[in-house]
Amino acid sequence: MESGSWEPGRPLRIALLGCGVVGTQVARLLTRDAEELGQRVGVPVELAGIAVRRLGRERDLDVPDELFTTDAAGLVARGDIDVVIEVIGGIDPARELILSALQHGASVVTANKALLAEDGATLYEAAEKAERDLYFEAAVAGAIPIVRPLRESLAGDSVQRVIGIVNGTTNFILDAMTTTGQGFNEALDEAQRLGFAEADPTADIEGFDAAAKAAILSELAFHTRVTLGDVHREGITEVTAADIRSAEDMGCVVKQLAICEKLDTPNGPAVSARVHPAMISRDHPLASVRGAYNAVFVESESAGQLMFYGPGAGGAPTASAVLGDVVSVARNRRNGVFGPGESTHAHLEVLDMGQARTRYHVSLDVDDRAGVLAQVANQFAEFDVSIRTVRQEGSGSDAQLVIVTHEADDAALAATVNSLRDLDGVRAVRSVMRVEGGV
């Protein structure tokens, strides 16, 4: 018998790696709903072990003590485990444990976006070699089904663009800034007080978390390998109350967006993936995503515009996504098959940020005299950037130009803005922000 292969008649054995916020919910539901889950899988399922960092910690779980172990490596290598759930997070030891689990015949369900974005190829390859499943619905946008729709529901369509609000912390902060007029630091404090931001919020506010998800979404949408390093990343720490007000004046809101696009280039279609704050029209479905909620907006050739909305984090929502995957891979184990693997057959070029097509909103403090607008307009023309609207505001020392461009290469837009800084009549570049989501 092959190591880890399931013999009909015995229950499917599930091992859980990690028992933090998500793991506790997974263990609770796997225990409480074992019978119902077994019905859905078609054979009984059984929680066979839980790897934790320390034993003896108080856990609000109705699980026998002997299921807990600190020997995660031993648990995944036991040889009689059918499904391993990895909710430890981080690169190591999660990677070694997942690889060992696959080698020992288990399918793997993981919520580990960082690892998938960094080194998904190694995991996919190991899963394919082992003829086991690697499922990861919980890695992107928590409970919101988005991995399966991209991998399967839209498998007969051509996705053009995915725009996601995939980080609840930054959406909470920007939403608070929008509704209360708070500055960034105040809003971050409030988010931390309410538990929507961690004590060290770097991964969220600097865009690392969203960038990992953008890499995963891009790969799924465009059948091309995209890793974290391919994703342009900007955080929200520079967003000011003035930016938020400027957005309002334009009928927009500011959102931290993960944007994954297929662009036409002279060399054929290519992929662009980026994470940054942007203005988006209040009429766009993403504009009304409030608080810590997540949403993923998909534009595809045949289906048109789809949006998937829901809680993007939290123990129970993430556990829901994990258990949906567990039922799928358990059904597959029962049937001796495995689901879709990595799909990178398109091998599209991945563009750098300078080649992304964006629009800019630029506010300039300018001298209040004739000729400044012409000077500024010339500068845009020099970089071949077309202006869509210009608004002059205030007067005297308060004179401002607010410019919104048409779409252009991000490199040209950035170069234009840089050149404006040195312009005689321009006293300061007050704010620069991209505008996304169509008109």
Added chain:
Amino acid sequence: MESGSWEPGRPLRIALLGCGVVGTQVARLLTRDAEELGQRVGVPVELAGIAVRRLGRERDLDVPDELFTTDAAGLVARGDIDVVIEVIGGIDPARELILSALQHGASVVTANKALLAEDGATLYEAAEKAERDLYFEAAVAGAIPIVRPLRESLAGDSVQRVIGIVNGTTNFILDAMTTTGQGFNEALDEAQRLGFAEADPTADIEGFDAAAKAAILSELAFHTRVTLGDVHREGITEVTAADIRSAEDMGCVVKQLAICEKLDTPNGPAVSARVHPAMISRDHPLASVRGAYNAVFVESESAGQLMFYGPGAGGAPTASAVLGDVVSVARNRRNGVFGPGESTHAHLEVLDMGQARTRYHVSLDVDDRAGVLAQVANQFAEFDVSIRTVRQEGSGSDAQLVIVTHEADDAALAATVNSLRDLDGVRAVRSVMRVEGGV
């Protein structure tokens, strides 16, 4: 060799039944994207035949003439077809063709909500017996992935409630009434003029289409067989401009909703499924679904609130959903396996409308004299219905009472309203509408 079983090496053969609005798009994409689809499936796919009612019709398709046939029964029984796509619609001959396709070894992808809601059990049973797939993402809410999320993504969760805007025609009409103040007939005329309503709009405006989808959604959400006859159905033809204004006064909009709920009863959990117009708060995510768009809002125990939004009809969007299913069942055929079948193990009781828990908004024309409010309030108390708010409006011959109840059995609410009609001080019941979607 088993009839219809696929031998490695040959392409997967796909037969298409029906070449109307949806079928044309399916044929176009299957032809144009054959290579890309083959990559995604893992083996080449081939459009092997198209059954149509009449040959020789002008079709904007780059497909060899010899693929067309009027002999649908012969096509599905050929024995070398791996996947049959049914987009004819209606009960007969669609049912016989699907059953024959399964018996002859093909998996089936269908968009046929009417047939699934009427007699899904027969199809499921035939698919299970044949060890073939029956997939139907396109049957509910067009391009929006909702069948797969319920069948798979939420398979580890417990769905409590599904509220859908699943009929684009009625959403278009109610949205037009809301934004323009039009009456029902005017809005219907406009919808017909713009192609959002058919010449005979009965199936849409009387709720038959939405009721079929409610049956399908209920079965998927609650693992219990639910058919069209189990769904309470009311159309939108009685919705007046005054109802729309009343909703506005309450901070609500009127939507035609398909509501599928799991309710606790003294005999344990039970299922309720109903389609009717209702007021829903402007703050509810479903309230902002405009025009002919569809959306499905899902409340589940662990995942919380999810929403799926997109185009609910149209040739290309529906074709996207069909082709997503085609890729899934083709992958399954290649791997010699089949996906999830009917899941009705919960066998919950299906309640009638009287047992559904709802809230009512009631406007009464009343005599402008002391004591009428007390009379009316007494009537509600008699049926054990608790009042949440009462507003008195106008005076003299224009005096009105606007009452919103707390939640109660629909039977008690309906009986209360009936009894009000005979009350002395009540001159007329001006409007009655349910209020849904929480506070």
